[in-house]
Amino acid sequence: MASTSPRRSSGGDPSSPLLPSPASPSSSGGPLGRLAGLRGAARFIRRTGSRRLMREPSVAVRETAAEHLEERQTDWAYSKPVVVLDVLWNLAFVAVAAAVLAASPAERPAVPLRVWLAGYVLQCLLHVLCVTVEYRRRCREAGQDGAADGDFKLSIVKHLESANTMFSFIWWIVGFYWVSAGGQALSHDAPQLYWLSIVFLAFDVFFVVFCVALACVIGIAVCCCLPCIIAILYAVTDQQEGASEEDINNLSKFKFRTMGDQDKLVAGIAAPVGGVMTECGTNPPVEHILSAEDAECCICLCPYEDGAELRELPCNHHFHCSCIDKWLHINATCPLCKFNIVKSNLDREEV
Numbered sequence: 321m322a323s324t325s326p327r328r329s330s331g332g333d334p335s336s337p338l339l340p341s342p343a344s345p346s347s348s349g350g351p352l353g354r355l356a357g358l359r360g361a362a363r364f365i366r367r368t369g370s371r372r373l374m375r376e377p378s379v380a381v382r383e384t385a386a387e388h389l390e391e392r393q394t395d396w397a398y399s400k401p402v403v404v405l406d407v408l409w410n411l412a413f414v415a416v417a418a419a420v421l422a423a424s425p426a427e428r429p430a431v432p433l434r435v436w437l438a439g440y441v442l443q444c445l446l447h448v449l450c451v452t453v454e455y456r457r458r459c460r461e462a463g464q465d466g467a468a469d470g471d472f473k474l475s476i477v478k479h480l481e482s483a484n485t486m487f488s489f490i491w492w493i494v495g496f497y498w499v500s501a502g503g504q505a506l507s508h509d510a511p512q513l514y515w516l517s518i519v520f521l522a523f524d525v526f527f528v529v530f531c532v533a534l535a536c537v538i539g540i541a542v543c544c545c546l547p548c549i550i551a552i553l554y555a556v557t558d559q560q561e562g563a564s565e566e567d568i569n570n571l572s573k574f575k576f577r578t579m580g581d582q583d584k585l586v587a588g589i590a591a592p593v594g595g596v597m598t599e600c601g602t603n604p605p606v607e608h609i610l611s612a613e614d615a616e617c618c619i620c621l622c623p624y625e626d627g628a629e630l631r632e633l634p635c636n637h638h639f640h641c642s643c644i645d646k647w648l649h650i651n652a653t654c655p656l657c658k659f660n661i662v663k664s665n666l667d668r669e670e671v
Contacts, residue, residue, distance in 0.1 A: 574631070594614060
């Protein structure tokens with residue numbers, strides 16, 4: 321577990337640290353729907369089984385990772401490629417609906433399928449409007465243009481998008497009821513309107529199932545395979561968003577050494593000890609004695625092995641180099657206490 325460890329030059333007793341819990345920032349959403357609940361899943365694990373399955377620092381790291389994903393979610397969702405894809409997707413629905421409505425004037429369905437398709441087109445156009453306005457607002461905000469006006473527009477767009485989402489849900493139920501009530505007769509009386517309505521209803525169900533499944537997969541991966549999530553984020557994230565290579569290399573690096581019974585006897589240690597961290601490149605060597613509980617990386621949940629390379633942050637939390645270096649490239653704060661290493665380096669330079 322990454323924690324504060326007592327320093328020594330020759331010997332000493334290991335101690336159990338107190339670790340602060342990270343604060344929770346507000347979450348946000350995006351135009352293709354929210355993958356919400358990642359922090360909630362981590363907190364649920366904390367409440368129900370963390371003490372049996374995972375220790376508190378490991379759960380805290382996963383909560384921080386979930387918060388980071390939710391913070392990045394809006395930025396990714398309103399990136400130009402995603403917005404373009406979202407707009408084209410909805411405009412394609414509008415174009416197909418308009419073409420079918422124009423090509424089926426002779427069809428006489430027993431239920432008002434034309435009204436339902438018109439409402440579906442309306443909600444698609446409203447969604448495109450909301451996404452476009454929000455994207456332009458974010459572009460202007462990035463150029464530092466009119467924050468107050470941007471906040472007002474954000475409030476209007478959020479209310480409009482929320483109303484459109486509620487309307488979409490109710491309208492889907494209405495469409496499903498009308499298609500079910502019309503029965504097989506619709507496929508004979510109005511085949512084009514009928515099958516287009518079926519396709520739109522099916523696409524909505526598929527999209528909801530996809531979003532829920534993706535959120536579940538990400539939630540499970542954050543809890544059970546956090547290094548994989550960090551590796552993916554490291555691959556797709558702009559390197560300027562986190563700490564630089566220089567900032568990371570300035571952090572203390574250690575070698576971990578396990579302690580056998582003979583080593584404990586020589587050092588005069590009776591309590592359970594996981595091993596010793598020895599700082600690289602220092603003379604005399606600076607060492608940290610780690611308790612058995614502390615001798616574990618709370619990112620990958622693997623115990624420190626003999627000869628493992630560790631990185632200690634200025635807040636005295638330590639992790640595997642391979643784990644924490646990738647994390648710091650995407651987020652320059654400690655995953656446990658959110659200590660910012662970049663600000664720490666700047667403050668040190670100013671002094």
